Amino acid sequence: MPRTLTINGQEISARSDQTILEAARDAHIHIPVLCHLDGLTDVGACRMCLVEVAGSNKLLPACTTRVQEGMEVRTDTERLRAYRRQIIELLFAERNHVCAVCVANGHCELQNLGIEVGMDHVRYDYIFPTLGVDLSHERFGMDHNRCILCTRCVRACDQLEGAHTIDVMGRGAKSLIIRDMNVPWGESITCTSCGKCVMACPTGALFKQGSTVAEMVHDAEKLAFLRAAREKRVWNV
Ligand code: SF4
Numbered sequence: 001m002p003r004t005l006t007i008n009g010q011e012i013s014a015r016s017d018q019t020i021l022e023a024a025r026d027a028h029i030h031i032p033v034l035c036h037l038d039g040l041t042d043v044g045a046c047r048m049c050l051v052e053v054a055g056s057n058k059l060l061p062a063c064t065t066r067v068q069e070g071m072e073v074r075t076d077t078e079r080l081r082a083y084r085r086q087i088i089e090l091l092f093a094e095r096n097h098v099c100a101v102c103v104a105n106g107h108c109e110l111q112n113l114g115i116e117v118g119m120d121h122v123r124y125d126y127i128f129p130t131l132g133v134d135l136s137h138e139r140f141g142m143d144h145n146r147c148i149l150c151t152r153c154v155r156a157c158d159q160l161e162g163a164h165t166i167d168v169m170g171r172g173a174k175s176l177i178i179r180d181m182n183v184p185w186g187e188s189i190t191c192t193s194c195g196k197c198v199m200a201c202p203t204g205a206l207f208k209q210g211s212t213v214a215e216m217v218h219d220a221e222k223l224a225f226l227r228a229a230r231e232k233r234v235w236n237v
Pocket residue numbers: 156157158161163164165166190191192193194195196197198
């Protein structure tokens with residue numbers, strides 16, 4: 001049964017099982033995302049896709065909130081723009097994201113969002129803990145200093161590869177992405193070296209070793225293709 005709602009005053013029709021994000025995308029309405037990746041389940045962790053819904057004092061994540069009949073959604077208000085800029089600034093303050101010396105410079109979703117929300121400076125004190133770089137895998141590397149803890153790699157490894165090598169250890173900003181029981185990546189006995197985590201990563205935290213900046217493009221769209229192909233059992237295209 002279709003639902004009728006408005007997004008930014010535009011009347012749209014959506015399936016009842018769709019999220020606000022899916023309905024907005026179908027209507028070509030842009031909502032910024034960071035922890036969402038097509039092909040993976042949503043966790044609503046980064047809060048970039050928060051929207052205003054009439055009747056709710058709380059801002060709601062568009063990626064995990066289902067559409068409802070008569071919903072009135074706003075995706076681009078002054079309050080939301082200020083909030084999104086604050087989220088990006090806090091991420092830049094939390095760990096080291098000096099783009100000029102990052103392998104993902106020019107291909108980074110965090111950098112792109114910084115530009116989109118007009119972040120020209122960071123109003124918070126930089127924390128910049130010194131975290132490690134794991135180069136123990138023969139093909140891939142992980143720089144924890146660039147990680148924004150979006151868990152896209154965790155979900156790609158679990159839901160698309162089925163290896164469940166990656167997990168999150170610790171709490172809050174002190175969390176760390178680990179492999180198996182926190183062993184160096186190259187010593188993981190469950191990792192298949194498929195590279196799906198690297199494709200899923202929105203920043204320079206996961207990278208192919210030996211790639212130049214120009215080459216280190218995260219091919220995230222391939223993951224949505226793999227997911228769709230598996231569900232529809234279409235492998236020869
Ligand atoms: S390379 Fe594949 S199996 Fe290994 S950690 Fe990444 S997604 Fe998981």
